[in-house]
Amino acid sequence: xxxxxRFAPSPTGYLHLGSARTALFNFLFAKNQKGxxxxxxxxxxRERSKKEFVDDIIESLQWLGINYDEGPIFxxxxxxxxxxxxxxxxxxxxxxxCFCSKEELENKRxxxxxxxxPPRYDGTCSKLTKEEINxxxxxxxxxVIRLKVPEQxxxxxxxxxxxxxxxxxxxxDFVIAKSENEPLFHLATPVDDYYQGITHVIRxxxxxxxxxxxxxxxxxxNWKPPIYAHIPLILGEAGGKLSKRHGAKSIxxxxxxxxLPEAILxxxxxxxxxxxxxxxxxxxxxxxxxxxxxxxxKRSAVFNSKKLIWLNKFYLRKxxxxxxxxxILADEYLKYLRDYLNKYPKEITYKIIELGxxxxxxxxxxxxxxxxxxxxxxYPKELLIWKDxxxxxxxxxxxxxxxxxxxxxxxxxxxxxxxxVLDTLSEDKGLTYWPLRVALTGLEASPxxxxxxxxxxxxxxxxxxxxxxxxxxDIQIS
RNA sequence: GGCCCCGUCGUCUAACGGACAGGACACCGCUCUUUCAAGGCGGAAAUACGGGUUCGACUCCCGUCGGGGCCA
Numbered sequence: 028x029x030x031x032x033r034f035a036p037s038p039t040g041y042l043h044l045g046s047a048r049t050a051l052f053n054f055l056f057a058k059n060q061k062g063x064x065x066x067x068x069x070x071x072x073r074e075r076s077k078k079e080f081v082d083d084i085i086e087s088l089q090w091l092g093i094n095y096d097e098g099p100i101f102x103x104x105x106x107x108x109x110x111x112x113x114x115x116x117x118x119x120x121x122x123x124x125c126f127c128s129k130e131e132l133e134n135k136r137x138x139x140x141x142x143x144x145p146p147r148y149d150g151t152c153s154k155l156t157k158e159e160i161n162x163x164x165x166x167x168x169x170x171v172i173r174l175k176v177p178e179q180x181x182x183x184x185x186x187x188x189x190x191x192x193x194x195x196x197x198x199x200d201f202v203i204a205k206s207e208n209e210p211l212f213h214l215a216t217p218v219d220d221y222y223q224g225i226t227h228v229i230r231x232x233x234x235x236x237x238x239x240x241x242x243x244x245x246x247x248x249n250w251k252p253p254i255y256a257h258i259p260l261i262l263g264e265a266g267g268k269l270s271k272r273h274g275a276k277s278i279x280x281x282x283x284x285x286x287l288p289e290a291i292l293x294x295x296x297x298x299x300x301x302x303x304x305x306x307x308x309x310x311x312x313x314x315x316x317x318x319x320x321x322x323x324x325k326r327s328a329v330f331n332s333k334k335l336i337w338l339n340k341f342y343l344r345k346x347x348x349x350x351x352x353x354x355i356l357a358d359e360y361l362k363y364l365r366d367y368l369n370k371y372p373k374e375i376t377y378k379i380i381e382l383g384x385x386x387x388x389x390x391x392x393x394x395x396x397x398x399x400x401x402x403x404x405x406y407p408k409e410l411l412i413w414k415d416x417x418x419x420x421x422x423x424x425x426x427x428x429x430x431x432x433x434x435x436x437x438x439x440x441x442x443x444x445x446x447x448v449l450d451t452l453s454e455d456k457g458l459t460y461w462p463l464r465v466a467l468t469g470l471e472a473s474p475x476x477x478x479x480x481x482x483x484x485x486x487x488x489x490x491x492x493x494x495x496x497x498x499x500x501d502i503q504i505s
Numbered sequence: 506g507g508c509c510c511c512g513u514c515g516u517c518u519a520a521c522g523g524a525c526a527g528g529a530c531a532c533c534g535c536u537c538u539u540u541c542a543a544g545g546c547g548g549a550a551a552u553a554c555g556g557g558u559u560c561g562a563c564u565c566c567c568g569u570c571g572g573g574g575c576c577a
Binding site for chain 1: 506507508509510511512515516517518519527528529530531538539540541542543572573574575576577
């Protein structure tokens with residue numbers, strides 16, 4: 028039997044980390060089993076479904092490399108199929124039309140609650156005769172369609188959790204469609220899973236309570252249910268389900284900040300699963316080989332942004348400047364960084380990226396780290412002070428540095444030579460390098476000064492050193 | 506509130522019923538170093554609690570508590 032899995036999001040928001048991981052686990056399991064992974068868009072809720080979100084889901088999955096073999100299949104285009112199933116259920120007496128009004132239902136509900144019973148539909152309309160139904164239909168009394176739910180305990184097997192028992196008496200005859208043309212989630216999902224030959228339904232643990240309802244549809248239609256695996260939820264750092272409105276960023280946002288797909292994938296896979304040999308860095312190809320649903324952790328995982336950042340930094344440092352340039356040029360979402368690529372000659376730009384990526388968490392931060400190269404900067408003169416040295420001592424150090432750099436011939440203006448010159452200027456190298464570095468960057472923390480001088484060139488470097496010396500001259504006047 | 510799921514360092518996790526309960530992120534030292542980053546070395550840090558079962562429990566059972574989810 029060929030394994031078939033699916034990722035079935037409702038396009039009511041951008042793809043975020045939680046749903047991306049659900050997609051990923053479906054993908055990994057299918058690939059591990061040499062099976063088929065399907066994308067299905069559950070857009071039966073016309074009100075809340077938006078094309079924009081459909082596009083985002085597709086685009087983000089593609090960016091992450093979670094490629095589907097079939098789809099996207101849109102539920103909105105399959106109304107005829109649901110209609111057929113609904114009619115069959117109606118004809119077989121497995122489902123019925125319920126004409127009860129909102130008020131009636133509400134009254135019944137309150138009554139049940141005061142009696143201490145679980146609130147559920149009492150099945151009034153299931154007892155209607157054919158004549159009564161036709162009479163109501165001819166009068167156009169509004170109705171919904173309910174499934175007849177047997178009074179028993181349903182047990183199903185979850186691949187991660189074992190047997191899960193559910194008392195169906197608590198559910199009552201639930202609504203499966205607003206009408207023949209308007210199927211609800213609990214109908215459309217199992218119908219699609221069946222017709223699309225889904226063998227394994229892998230989804231978030233929030234769907235555990237939905238599963239018995241969906242199995243009931245299978246039973247009513249005499250279909251064989253799939254295997255279910257409910258993977259743990261990802262909780263936000265503040266607690267609670269990671270959700271769009273709970274500050275969870277979309278994949279798109281991570282992408283626009285310059286996170287790398289391999290870092291996000293690596294991060295997500297480690298949330299609930301781990302490789303046999305202890306390691307943190309793992310490629311998706313390796314995971315596909317090893318992936319196993321039974322090994323997936325049962326408890327929900329708290330999202331830890333620090334670890335994501337650590338992974339991203341790791342992968343970023345492994346990229347060459349040319350690769351990073353390529354990413355910026357290819358990705359529309361990083362368009363806003365493209366200007367940085369043209370401010371200096373190409374070779375210099377590579378050098379800048381080289382220095383920046385060693386320190387940055389994201390592609391965006393590469394240029395933030397090196398921002399002194401791109402815009403005017405200022406700093407308080409106190410920043411020039413190294414340890415407990417006086418302004419005078421700092422000033423003479425800078426003058427000394429300036430004169431020595433001035434004397435370096437243009438053709439000797441390279442790393443080794445400059446280093447040789449500067450290293451001899453003082454016993455305490457910090458006295459040479461700290462004020463120089465501040466003069467060149469205006470920052471407390473930055474890449475090393477010689478590298479920066481090589482980017483600026485001799486002339487601009489001397490200009491910035493002079494500016495620092497001027498700052499210190501002011502001191503004496505005041 | 507009812508039902509369901511879950512419970513190992515702050516976080517992600519490892520540990521055939523039998524090790525000093527291991528690793529990673531974060532944190533704190535030290536080291537390297539002009540600063541930052543990266544690296545190296547080291548540290549603090551957990552089996553929720555209470556009962557059983559067993560020669561022996563993180564591991565199995567029950568209860569309590571806690572967290573989360575779904576429905577209302």
